[in-house]
Amino acid sequence: MTRTNIPDRIELRRGLDVPLAGAPKAELDETAEVGPVAVQPLEAPGVKPRLLVKVGESVLRGSPVVYDKTCPELKFCSPSSGTVRGVELGPRRALLRILIEPDGRDRALALEPMSERSLEHAKAEQIIERLSSTGMWALLRERPFSKIPNPSVRPKAVFVNAMNTAPFQADAAVVAQAYPEEFRAGLWALRRLTDGPVFVCVPDRAVGVFPCPDDPAFHVVRFAGPHPAGNTSVHIHHLAPIRPGEVVWTARAVDLPLIGAVLIRGEYPAKRIVALGGPGVREDAARHYRIRLGSPIAGLTQGRLGAGDFRIIAGDALSGTAISADAYLPMTCSSVTVLFEDRERHLLAWANPFTRGFSWSRTFLSAWRAPRPEAMGTNRHGAVRAMIVTGLYDRFLPMNIRLDFLIRAVLAQDWEEAIALGLLELDPEDVALAAYACPSKLDLVGIVRDGLARLAAEGV
Amino acid sequence: MHPLLRWLHRWKPWIGPEGRWRALWPVYEATETFLFTPDDVTSGPPHIRDRLDIKRYMITVLYALVPCILFGIYNAGYQYHRALGDAAPLWRVWWDGLRFVVPIIVTSYAVGGFWEVLFAMVRKHEINEGFLITGILFPLTLPPTIPLWQVAVGISFGVVIGKEIFGGVGYNVLNPALTARAFLYFAYPAQISGDSVWAVVPATGAVDGFTSATALAVARATPAGTDALQHLAQAGHTLRSMAVGLEPGSIGETSVVAVAIGMALLLLTGVGSARIILGGLFGMLTTGAAVNLLAKASPALASAHPAWSVPFYYQLVMGGAFFGIVFMATDPVSAAATNEGKWVYGFLIGFLTVLVRVFNPAYPEGNMLAILFMNVMAPLIDYVVIQAHIRRRRRYLEGFAHG
Numbered sequence: 001m002t003r004t005n006i007p008d009r010i011e012l013r014r015g016l017d018v019p020l021a022g023a024p025k026a027e028l029d030e031t032a033e034v035g036p037v038a039v040q041p042l043e044a045p046g047v048k049p050r051l052l053v054k055v056g057e058s059v060l061r062g063s064p065v066v067y068d069k070t071c072p073e074l075k076f077c078s079p080s081s082g083t084v085r086g087v088e089l090g091p092r093r094a095l096l097r098i099l100i101e102p103d104g105r106d107r108a109l110a111l112e113p114m115s116e117r118s119l120e121h122a123k124a125e126q127i128i129e130r131l132s133s134t135g136m137w138a139l140l141r142e143r144p145f146s147k148i149p150n151p152s153v154r155p156k157a158v159f160v161n162a163m164n165t166a167p168f169q170a171d172a173a174v175v176a177q178a179y180p181e182e183f184r185a186g187l188w189a190l191r192r193l194t195d196g197p198v199f200v201c202v203p204d205r206a207v208g209v210f211p212c213p214d215d216p217a218f219h220v221v222r223f224a225g226p227h228p229a230g231n232t233s234v235h236i237h238h239l240a241p242i243r244p245g246e247v248v249w250t251a252r253a254v255d256l257p258l259i260g261a262v263l264i265r266g267e268y269p270a271k272r273i274v275a276l277g278g279p280g281v282r283e284d285a286a287r288h289y290r291i292r293l294g295s296p297i298a299g300l301t302q303g304r305l306g307a308g309d310f311r312i313i314a315g316d317a318l319s320g321t322a323i324s325a326d327a328y329l330p331m332t333c334s335s336v337t338v339l340f341e342d343r344e345r346h347l348l349a350w351a352n353p354f355t356r357g358f359s360w361s362r363t364f365l366s367a368w369r370a371p372r373p374e375a376m377g378t379n380r381h382g383a384v385r386a387m388i389v390t391g392l393y394d395r396f397l398p399m400n401i402r403l404d405f406l407i408r409a410v411l412a413q414d415w416e417e418a419i420a421l422g423l424l425e426l427d428p429e430d431v432a433l434a435a436y437a438c439p440s441k442l443d444l445v446g447i448v449r450d451g452l453a454r455l456a457a458e459g460v
Numbered sequence: 461m462h463p464l465l466r467w468l469h470r471w472k473p474w475i476g477p478e479g480r481w482r483a484l485w486p487v488y489e490a491t492e493t494f495l496f497t498p499d500d501v502t503s504g505p506p507h508i509r510d511r512l513d514i515k516r517y518m519i520t521v522l523y524a525l526v527p528c529i530l531f532g533i534y535n536a537g538y539q540y541h542r543a544l545g546d547a548a549p550l551w552r553v554w555w556d557g558l559r560f561v562v563p564i565i566v567t568s569y570a571v572g573g574f575w576e577v578l579f580a581m582v583r584k585h586e587i588n589e590g591f592l593i594t595g596i597l598f599p600l601t602l603p604p605t606i607p608l609w610q611v612a613v614g615i616s617f618g619v620v621i622g623k624e625i626f627g628g629v630g631y632n633v634l635n636p637a638l639t640a641r642a643f644l645y646f647a648y649p650a651q652i653s654g655d656s657v658w659a660v661v662p663a664t665g666a667v668d669g670f671t672s673a674t675a676l677a678v679a680r681a682t683p684a685g686t687d688a689l690q691h692l693a694q695a696g697h698t699l700r701s702m703a704v705g706l707e708p709g710s711i712g713e714t715s716v717v718a719v720a721i722g723m724a725l726l727l728l729t730g731v732g733s734a735r736i737i738l739g740g741l742f743g744m745l746t747t748g749a750a751v752n753l754l755a756k757a758s759p760a761l762a763s764a765h766p767a768w769s770v771p772f773y774y775q776l777v778m779g780g781a782f783f784g785i786v787f788m789a790t791d792p793v794s795a796a797a798t799n800e801g802k803w804v805y806g807f808l809i810g811f812l813t814v815l816v817r818v819f820n821p822a823y824p825e826g827n828m829l830a831i832l833f834m835n836v837m838a839p840l841i842d843y844v845v846i847q848a849h850i851r852r853r854r855r856y857l858e859g860f861a862h863g
Contacts, residue, residue: 020508242857319505350516351515359511360512361512362730364511378502378508381497381509382498382514383493385513386629386631389517390795400853402849
């Protein structure tokens with residue numbers, strides 16, 4: 001069986017749209033600037049940061065402040081002009097963040113702008129150099145292992161993810177409409193990085209929303225179906241699965257304006273678009289916001305949350321990372337989801353078939369009616385148990401993977417079996433939905449994350 | 461805070477990790493989380509979790525067993541009064557049924573629960589809700605006349621050897637309830653099997669003894685050259701009586717109707733694997749039909765073995781196979797884990813059940829042995845399915861030419 005023709009629509013059935021309340025509306029709003037901004041190089045996987053500036057030094061927007069010791073071309077830049085106020089160190093004196101006090105003038109370091117026409121014929125090296133020296137290279141990922149791409153190899157394909165099936169991710173259409181030229185420039189840049197195809201994976205309803213250039217290398221593929229139909233691993237699996245020895249590069253459509261901006265705008269971008277959503281967000285405030293890179297998270301959340309004990313998550317509720325209320329916006333963060341910490345205890349709830357509230361399982365009568373958006377909290381809804389129910393995880397992953405056996409192989413550290421079963425096709429985020437559904441409350445995300453980390457460290 | 465919870469929390473200083481009675485912590489923890497959902501929040505992605513947990517999963521099985529339990533109680537009283545030959549009022553039938561069945565269930569839960577708690581305390585793990593099911597499934601596979609000490613010995617064997625030595629629920633190879641029953645079956649065959657399975661000796665002494673064989677034993681004992689169905693009917697076993705379940709037999713297994721209600725609940729909620737149940741029923745009926753064909757093809761054999769001519773659908777209503785396939789074979793821990801494997805696993809249980817029933821000279825009922833045997837074989841089935849899956853995956857990856 002040989003597949004030469006690429007489909008333009010793929011329909012997936014397995015998965016689940018978790019009916020979380022507080023979906024961000026497809027509107028764009030501005031945020032006020034608050035406090036210092038931060039450069040946080042440790043967010044990028046595998047980076048060993050070294051400082052390029054001193055405390056007290058003044059920097060411009062786009063001035064490099066950190067470089068990566070393992071790949072000195074990769075630099076991370078200040079998102080605002082101002083003075084370096086301080087350096088925060090993490091465990092083992094790793095550079096956690098460099099704080100920059102904005103001077104209010106926001107002057108930018110001049111870069112040489114490229115025209116869209118010249119970008120169409122630019123060399124890969126030119127683009128790699130510009131993206132590395134501005135830190136935008138760290139927005140791209142290489143599969144397997146989702147690491148920062150090795151610029152010396154050519155991927156067999158590039159995947160651009162313009163979907164937002166997880167609760168909640170930024171709507172790429174909002175971003176593309178706000179920055180159409182940068183978006184297109186970003187696509188061209190990716191096109192120059194590979195000799196293979198560039199797959200732009202879009203939601204089923206999005207026809208013609210994305211300004212995709214007219215070039216045979218671009219393939220716009222619509223993915224229909226519930227979450228995780230929007231996950232990059234799923235796209236790769238159905239369009240160009242990775243065979244041994246191959247790599248593909250991946251990008252998120254919501255990051256393309258940043259990549260495009262450093263190429264065609266002649267200066268480092270000041271802001272990005274972040275979606276704010278979740279039950280903890282005031283109903284009228286759940287939408288997309290333009291916010292300065294590296295801003296305090298308070299700039300996004302202040303005055304926009306309801307009352308209660310919150311968990312702020314950089315990313316979506318299934319696979320994001322919990323951050324504190326005084327954290328700084330991570331560079332790759334395109335959505336912030338706010339949940340309530342739910343510690344309420346219910347008498348004999350497990351025996352009550354009439355429990356209100358959503359469950360995917362038909363052991364709840366509520367599963368028999370159409371789901372309504374629900375203000376879900378962080379309660380685990382049960383204790384951790386051994387793996388008892390079988391064949392369940394596969395209903396939440398539309399890939400040719402037997403997740404039960406893959407998880408067992410990883411737990412048994414049988415790497416050969418785990419790879420044969422498809423571990424390298426996965427990213428931790430792909431099992432987050434199965435973990436959501438797991439009645440034994442197992443940490444599938446952690447198991448897959450640790451398994452991939454072990455494999456990456458041992459080098460396969 | 462709920463007043464009951466506040467009262468429970470008052471004990472925490474003594475039972476908690478620093479307290480004097482900390483050995484009792486698993487009991488306390490189990491009681492508290494039994495009464496109230498835990499207040500634990502997620503510690504990482506996913507930050508939200510579904511409401512389904514193992515407790516609800518298990519309680520749904522218990523709900524599905526309720527028709528079998530109720531019918532079993534009624535039937536125990538009914539059989540008792542049938543043995544006495546009196547016409548007791550309905551309340552009396554229920555009362556005597558309860559007198560037989562409740563002590564068995566209480567013994568099973570109490571003794572099994574003791575081992576469960578002991579292991580939880582020594583091993584310092586939580587008490588598993590799987591015992592909720594084992595503790596009721598086991599008594600339902602016993603005749604109401606079983607001596608209570610045998611119930612205690614059986615459940616001890618099932619919980620300790622069948623489950624805990626492997627590490628508890630989720631790690632066991634065999635179904636613990638069936639392990640317990642198999643132990644009794646081989647250790648004390650007189651009280652559990654054979655044609656004296658129902659030997660009520662009323663306390664009043666009005667009748668000194670009454671034995672009544674199960675349909676399976678009757679069918680098997682049909683003299684050569686006679687008709688098994690007639691022989692069954694003479695002993696009082698008609699298709700209708702066996703389907704309704706007012707028959708001698710184990711407590712929970714006699715009524716096809718009650719089991720079917722439970723099956724419907726398991727299938728509707730998705731708790732019982734439809735693949736295993738349908739595969740099992742299909743295996744049993746097709747094998748039964750094949751035996752019928754064999755009897756038809758060779759009149760000599762059919763005459764020597766009248767049980768071979770019992771119509772295949774009788775396999776479903778006789779004995780405990782339907783109960784076993786619906787409630788025992790579907791135990792997810794000891795069953796096959798792959799979807800294709802579940803079909804094969806279910807089918808072979810049905811197949812082996814009939815095989816043992818028809819061809820094995822020693823045991824009238826083959827379902828228990830079929831399920832235990834397939835429990836052992838389940839990993840092998842999964843292995844074959846997974847190897848095929850890995851080959852298919854490799855072919856899938858190789859099939860992509862572009863890029």
